[in-house]
Amino acid sequence: MLISVLTPCYRSQADHLEAAYASLLGQEMPAEWEWEWVVQGDGDDVALPAAALADSRVKVGVGPHGGPGVARNLALERSSGELVRNLDSDDILTPNALADSIAVLTSHPDIGWTTCRALDLMPDGELVGFDTDPPEGRIERGSTAAFWLMFDYRLNIHPTTICIRRGLLLALGGWMALPTAEDTGMLLAVSTVVDGWFISAVGLHYRKHADQLTNGGQYAIDRSDRVRLIRDRILALRELLQKPDLRLPTEGELLGRSYWPF
Numbered sequence: 001m002l003i004s005v006l007t008p009c010y011r012s013q014a015d016h017l018e019a020a021y022a023s024l025l026g027q028e029m030p031a032e033w034e035w036e037w038v039v040q041g042d043g044d045d046v047a048l049p050a051a052a053l054a055d056s057r058v059k060v061g062v063g064p065h066g067g068p069g070v071a072r073n074l075a076l077e078r079s080s081g082e083l084v085r086n087l088d089s090d091d092i093l094t095p096n097a098l099a100d101s102i103a104v105l106t107s108h109p110d111i112g113w114t115t116c117r118a119l120d121l122m123p124d125g126e127l128v129g130f131d132t133d134p135p136e137g138r139i140e141r142g143s144t145a146a147f148w149l150m151f152d153y154r155l156n157i158h159p160t161t162i163c164i165r166r167g168l169l170l171a172l173g174g175w176m177a178l179p180t181a182e183d184t185g186m187l188l189a190v191s192t193v194v195d196g197w198f199i200s201a202v203g204l205h206y207r208k209h210a211d212q213l214t215n216g217g218q219y220a221i222d223r224s225d226r227v228r229l230i231r232d233r234i235l236a237l238r239e240l241l242q243k244p245d246l247r248l249p250t251e252g253e254l255l256g257r258s259y260w261p262f
Contacts, residue, residue: 001032003098003163004081007039008071012089014047016207021052023093030099037087040075042066069175069182076174085163086183090207092121097203101163104197111138112194113164115157115187116203127205132156136200144191145234148184153227159183161204164190176233178226185230192237 005024009017017039024037037058039046043065052058063074076084083105087093101114119127134156147156160183168190176185190196 001034002081003033003035003083003085003102004076004079004166005035005037005085005087005093005098006072006075006079007037007087007089008042008068008075009039009044009046009089010042010065010068010071011044012047014049016090017047017052018049019092020087020089021049021058023095023097024087026095027093027098028095030102033098033102035098036079036081038075038079039089040071040078042068042071067177067179067182069177072182073174076169079166082166083163084166084169086160088160088206091160092205092207094201094203094205096201098163100199100201100203104199105163105165108197110195111197112168113162113187113190113196114199115139115159115161115163115196116199117201118158118161118204118206119202121205121207123208130158133200134198136198139191139196139198141195142192142238144196145188148188149231149234153231155184155187157187157198158204158206159187160206162187168194176230178229181223181226181230185226185233188230188234189237192234193241 007020021037024035027035029035035057039048039058039060041060041062043063045062046060048058048060053060059078061074061078063071083102085098085101097116100116104114105111117133119129121127144155144157148154162183172186172189172193174186175182178185
Protein backbone atom coordinates (compact mmCIF):
# COMPACT_ATOMS: atom_id res chain seq x y z
CA MET A 1 0.00 0.00 0.00
CA LEU A 2 1.17 3.47 -0.85
CA ILE A 3 1.04 6.95 0.66
CA SER A 4 1.90 9.85 -1.64
CA VAL A 5 3.77 12.80 -0.17
CA LEU A 6 3.23 15.89 -2.35
CA THR A 7 5.63 18.83 -2.37
CA PRO A 8 5.19 21.99 -4.48
CA CYS A 9 8.41 23.88 -5.17
CA TYR A 10 8.84 27.53 -6.09
CA ARG A 11 12.35 28.94 -5.76
CA SER A 12 12.98 26.28 -3.17
CA GLN A 13 16.31 26.16 -1.39
CA ALA A 14 18.44 23.08 -1.97
CA ASP A 15 19.27 22.65 1.73
CA HIS A 16 15.58 22.74 2.63
CA LEU A 17 14.76 20.06 0.06
CA GLU A 18 17.65 17.95 1.29
CA ALA A 19 16.27 18.17 4.82
CA ALA A 20 12.76 17.27 3.62
CA TYR A 21 14.11 14.23 1.78
CA ALA A 22 16.13 13.16 4.83
CA SER A 23 12.95 13.31 6.90
CA LEU A 24 11.28 10.93 4.45
CA LEU A 25 14.19 8.52 4.63
CA GLY A 26 13.74 8.52 8.40
CA GLN A 27 10.07 7.51 8.35
CA GLU A 28 9.14 4.56 10.54
CA MET A 29 6.70 2.95 8.12
CA PRO A 30 4.20 0.26 9.12
CA ALA A 31 4.44 -3.15 7.50
CA GLU A 32 3.19 -3.36 3.89
CA TRP A 33 3.24 0.42 3.44
CA GLU A 34 5.59 2.45 1.25
CA TRP A 35 5.85 6.14 0.44
CA GLU A 36 6.42 8.01 -2.78
CA TRP A 37 7.57 11.62 -2.95
CA VAL A 38 5.93 13.60 -5.76
CA VAL A 39 7.79 16.88 -6.20
CA GLN A 40 6.26 19.51 -8.47
CA GLY A 41 8.29 22.48 -9.72
CA ASP A 42 6.11 25.57 -10.06
CA GLY A 43 7.68 27.07 -13.17
CA ASP A 44 11.31 26.47 -12.19
CA ASP A 45 13.73 23.58 -11.80
CA VAL A 46 13.81 21.60 -8.58
CA ALA A 47 17.15 21.48 -6.74
CA LEU A 48 16.89 17.99 -5.31
CA PRO A 49 19.95 16.22 -3.89
CA ALA A 50 21.56 13.57 -6.07
CA ALA A 51 20.41 10.79 -3.77
CA ALA A 52 16.79 11.84 -4.18
CA LEU A 53 17.09 12.02 -7.97
CA ALA A 54 18.42 8.45 -7.95
CA ASP A 55 15.63 7.21 -5.68
CA SER A 56 12.86 5.40 -7.61
CA ARG A 57 10.33 6.54 -4.99
CA VAL A 58 10.89 10.18 -5.95
CA LYS A 59 8.91 11.57 -8.89
CA VAL A 60 9.91 15.01 -10.15
CA GLY A 61 7.90 17.17 -12.54
CA VAL A 62 7.90 20.80 -13.63
CA GLY A 63 4.89 22.75 -14.87
CA PRO A 64 4.14 26.37 -15.70
CA HIS A 65 4.14 28.83 -12.81
CA GLY A 66 0.60 28.92 -11.44
CA GLY A 67 1.01 29.18 -7.68
CA PRO A 68 1.01 26.56 -4.93
CA GLY A 69 -2.54 25.35 -5.51
CA VAL A 70 -1.87 24.55 -9.15
CA ALA A 71 1.44 22.88 -8.30
CA ARG A 72 -0.19 20.71 -5.63
CA ASN A 73 -2.91 19.60 -8.03
CA LEU A 74 -0.39 18.77 -10.75
CA ALA A 75 1.49 16.67 -8.20
CA LEU A 76 -1.78 14.98 -7.22
CA GLU A 77 -2.39 14.03 -10.85
CA ARG A 78 1.00 12.28 -10.97
CA SER A 79 0.60 10.49 -7.65
CA SER A 80 -0.62 6.95 -7.06
CA GLY A 81 -1.18 6.58 -3.31
CA GLU A 82 -4.51 5.84 -1.69
CA LEU A 83 -3.51 8.35 0.98
CA VAL A 84 -2.08 11.79 0.24
CA ARG A 85 0.14 13.68 2.67
CA ASN A 86 1.22 17.28 2.22
CA LEU A 87 4.85 18.31 2.78
CA ASP A 88 5.94 21.83 1.88
CA SER A 89 9.43 22.15 0.42
CA ASP A 90 10.87 23.91 3.47
CA ASP A 91 9.32 21.69 6.16
CA ILE A 92 10.44 18.50 7.89
CA LEU A 93 8.42 15.41 8.86
CA THR A 94 9.06 13.74 12.19
CA PRO A 95 9.84 9.99 11.97
CA ASN A 96 6.35 9.02 13.16
CA ALA A 97 4.41 11.39 10.88
CA LEU A 98 3.29 9.05 8.10
CA ALA A 99 2.74 6.04 10.36
CA ASP A 100 0.52 8.03 12.71
CA SER A 101 -1.81 9.11 9.89
CA ILE A 102 -1.85 5.65 8.34
CA ALA A 103 -2.82 4.12 11.70
CA VAL A 104 -5.77 6.48 12.14
CA LEU A 105 -7.10 6.22 8.59
CA THR A 106 -6.81 2.43 8.39
CA SER A 107 -8.48 1.85 11.77
CA HIS A 108 -11.27 4.44 11.33
CA PRO A 109 -12.89 4.04 7.90
CA ASP A 110 -15.32 6.89 8.60
CA ILE A 111 -12.48 9.37 9.14
CA GLY A 112 -11.51 11.18 5.94
CA TRP A 113 -8.42 13.12 6.96
CA THR A 114 -5.94 13.81 9.72
CA THR A 115 -3.92 16.75 10.95
CA CYS A 116 -1.30 16.71 13.65
CA ARG A 117 0.63 18.88 16.05
CA ALA A 118 3.27 21.06 14.38
CA LEU A 119 6.16 23.00 15.85
CA ASP A 120 7.57 26.16 14.31
CA LEU A 121 11.21 25.69 13.38
CA MET A 122 12.82 29.07 13.95
CA PRO A 123 15.94 30.32 12.09
CA ASP A 124 18.08 29.66 15.17
CA GLY A 125 16.87 26.06 15.37
CA GLU A 126 14.46 26.59 18.27
CA LEU A 127 11.17 24.67 18.12
CA VAL A 128 8.09 26.62 19.23
CA GLY A 129 4.65 25.12 19.86
CA PHE A 130 1.09 26.46 19.75
CA ASP A 131 -1.47 26.89 22.51
CA THR A 132 -4.55 26.26 20.36
CA ASP A 133 -4.05 22.56 19.59
CA PRO A 134 -7.24 20.52 20.17
CA PRO A 135 -7.11 17.26 22.13
CA GLU A 136 -6.24 14.00 20.42
CA GLY A 137 -9.21 12.48 18.62
CA ARG A 138 -12.12 13.01 16.31
CA ILE A 139 -12.85 16.41 14.77
CA GLU A 140 -16.55 16.58 14.00
CA ARG A 141 -17.39 17.81 10.54
CA GLY A 142 -18.22 21.50 10.48
CA SER A 143 -16.41 22.29 13.73
CA THR A 144 -13.21 23.48 12.04
CA ALA A 145 -15.13 25.90 9.84
CA ALA A 146 -17.12 27.11 12.83
CA PHE A 147 -13.90 27.90 14.69
CA TRP A 148 -12.47 29.66 11.62
CA LEU A 149 -15.57 31.81 11.20
CA MET A 150 -15.76 32.65 14.89
CA PHE A 151 -12.11 33.58 15.46
CA ASP A 152 -11.31 36.07 12.70
CA TYR A 153 -10.64 33.43 10.01
CA ARG A 154 -7.91 31.67 11.96
CA LEU A 155 -7.54 27.91 12.32
CA ASN A 156 -6.88 25.87 15.44
CA ILE A 157 -5.22 23.10 13.39
CA HIS A 158 -2.37 23.39 10.90
CA PRO A 159 -3.53 22.87 7.28
CA THR A 160 -0.08 21.99 5.99
CA THR A 161 -0.07 18.84 8.16
CA ILE A 162 -3.05 17.29 6.41
CA CYS A 163 -3.16 13.66 5.32
CA ILE A 164 -6.28 12.75 3.35
CA ARG A 165 -7.90 9.92 1.45
CA ARG A 166 -7.23 10.32 -2.24
CA GLY A 167 -10.86 9.87 -3.32
CA LEU A 168 -12.07 12.53 -0.91
CA LEU A 169 -9.44 14.99 -2.12
CA LEU A 170 -10.43 14.42 -5.74
CA ALA A 171 -14.14 14.71 -4.97
CA LEU A 172 -13.60 18.13 -3.38
CA GLY A 173 -11.56 19.43 -6.33
CA GLY A 174 -8.10 19.25 -4.76
CA TRP A 175 -6.51 22.47 -3.61
CA MET A 176 -8.06 25.83 -4.36
CA ALA A 177 -6.46 27.93 -7.12
CA LEU A 178 -5.45 30.76 -4.79
CA PRO A 179 -2.13 32.62 -4.52
CA THR A 180 -1.91 31.58 -0.85
CA ALA A 181 -4.21 29.92 1.71
CA GLU A 182 -5.02 27.21 -0.83
CA ASP A 183 -4.30 24.65 1.89
CA THR A 184 -6.66 26.43 4.29
CA GLY A 185 -9.39 26.40 1.63
CA MET A 186 -8.95 22.69 1.00
CA LEU A 187 -8.91 21.80 4.69
CA LEU A 188 -12.06 23.81 5.39
CA ALA A 189 -13.85 22.18 2.46
CA VAL A 190 -13.07 18.58 3.44
CA SER A 191 -13.67 19.26 7.13
CA THR A 192 -17.15 20.54 6.26
CA VAL A 193 -18.23 17.27 4.65
CA VAL A 194 -16.52 14.53 6.68
CA ASP A 195 -15.03 13.99 10.15
CA GLY A 196 -11.29 14.26 10.68
CA TRP A 197 -8.83 13.35 13.41
CA PHE A 198 -6.25 15.38 15.31
CA ILE A 199 -3.01 13.57 16.18
CA SER A 200 -1.46 15.12 19.27
CA ALA A 201 2.03 13.76 18.54
CA VAL A 202 4.28 16.21 16.72
CA GLY A 203 4.36 15.33 13.03
CA LEU A 204 5.91 18.39 11.41
CA HIS A 205 8.56 21.04 11.93
CA TYR A 206 7.25 24.10 10.13
CA ARG A 207 10.19 26.20 9.05
CA LYS A 208 9.93 29.95 9.61
CA HIS A 209 12.11 32.09 7.36
CA ALA A 210 12.11 35.37 5.47
CA ASP A 211 11.49 33.82 2.03
CA GLN A 212 8.16 32.19 2.91
CA LEU A 213 5.37 32.99 0.47
CA THR A 214 3.10 33.97 3.36
CA ASN A 215 5.53 36.72 4.32
CA GLY A 216 5.00 38.54 1.01
CA GLY A 217 2.99 41.73 0.69
CA GLN A 218 0.39 40.16 -1.60
CA TYR A 219 -0.63 37.81 1.21
CA ALA A 220 -1.88 40.72 3.28
CA ILE A 221 -3.33 42.72 0.39
CA ASP A 222 -5.78 40.16 -0.98
CA ARG A 223 -6.66 38.34 2.26
CA SER A 224 -10.23 39.64 2.29
CA ASP A 225 -10.91 38.34 -1.23
CA ARG A 226 -9.53 34.90 -0.40
CA VAL A 227 -11.46 34.73 2.85
CA ARG A 228 -14.71 35.60 1.07
CA LEU A 229 -14.21 32.88 -1.55
CA ILE A 230 -13.31 30.24 1.05
CA ARG A 231 -16.28 31.24 3.20
CA ASP A 232 -18.68 31.06 0.25
CA ARG A 233 -17.36 27.61 -0.61
CA ILE A 234 -18.05 26.39 2.92
CA LEU A 235 -21.59 27.79 2.84
CA ALA A 236 -22.23 26.19 -0.56
CA LEU A 237 -21.08 22.80 0.72
CA ARG A 238 -23.30 23.13 3.79
CA GLU A 239 -26.29 23.86 1.59
CA LEU A 240 -25.48 20.91 -0.67
CA LEU A 241 -25.30 18.55 2.30
CA GLN A 242 -28.78 19.64 3.39
CA LYS A 243 -30.35 18.24 0.20
CA PRO A 244 -31.33 14.67 1.18
CA ASP A 245 -32.83 13.90 -2.22
CA LEU A 246 -29.65 14.78 -4.10
CA ARG A 247 -28.43 11.86 -6.22
CA LEU A 248 -25.05 12.05 -7.90
CA PRO A 249 -24.29 9.96 -11.00
CA THR A 250 -22.45 6.70 -10.41
CA GLU A 251 -19.04 6.06 -11.92
CA GLY A 252 -20.61 3.67 -14.42
CA GLU A 253 -23.11 6.29 -15.52
CA LEU A 254 -20.38 8.86 -15.99
CA LEU A 255 -18.07 6.56 -17.92
CA GLY A 256 -20.92 5.17 -19.99
CA ARG A 257 -22.44 8.61 -20.58
CA SER A 258 -25.88 7.14 -19.81
CA TYR A 259 -26.42 9.87 -17.24
CA TRP A 260 -26.21 12.66 -19.80
CA PRO A 261 -29.24 13.62 -21.93
CA PHE A 262 -27.13 14.28 -25.03
